[in-house]
Amino acid sequence: MDWIARVVDHDPNALAALYDALVGRVYGLALRITQSVSLAEEVAQDTFWQVWRQAPRFDPERGTALAWIMTIARSRALDAFRRIQTNECELGPQILDRLECPGEETPPDLLAAVQERHVLHAALASLDPVPRQLVSLAFFRGLSHDEIAGYAGLPLGTVKSHIRRALIALRQRLPPDAHSKR
Structure with a gap:
């Protein structure tokens, strides 16, 4: 994968090719960790954004580009999962009432x-x-x-x-x- 070397030189075509080649794997890992489609999409975007910014830090002697990218994805997914776990809160009675009796509004x-x-x-x-x-x-x-x-x-x-x-x-x-x- 010489794409990383080209990303270091800020070649957007290399990032696009890298994205196309690996987004499915990154998204799949993120989805398994977060159990949320929207969070997995966010993690995939964040992962490739971090690859774009931190490509000069990639060291091929420490591992493959795929392993480096998947490590970034795993870290981002765990961070996202922890963030939603700490931000969860109980629904108040007013919100529960609206969910149970939506009135005249119809669901989209x-x-x-x-x-x-x-x-x-x-x-x-x-x-x-x-x-x-x-x-x-x-x-x-x-x-x-x-x-x-x-x-x-x-x-x-x-x-x-x-x-x-x-x-x-x-x-x-x-x-x-x-x-x-x-």
Whole structure:
């Protein structure tokens, strides 16, 4: 896997190839640990973001690139799992009442929600790796532009530009009715 060497040189095509080759394995490991689809997706994104940032730290004498990446994924998945375990809380009586008696509200159409999610993920997948990661940090992790800049080690203006261009690209790729639902 000379992809790591190319990632060290900040070759986004190498990261994309590495992602395509290993995302299934990373996601599978994360899913087994977290038992949550959304957390596993987050862990997979975080893993490849960390590979992008820390590729110069990879030492082939200490192990294979696959082992290094899977170790990162395992660590991220365990962190995510621990985070949800410590953040769990009991539902209060008011919330339980609303769950038991939803009133006139109807549950969302599950099929439509799944289809919307697939459309969004396809649009996100069409972005270059760095903007995709930055958008993921902003929307799925809830980080501010300042926090993303610190996390990514990028200038604030660069982060804002990448996210702005990525959002414009997403708007062009998503169906018009997806824009008005939010």
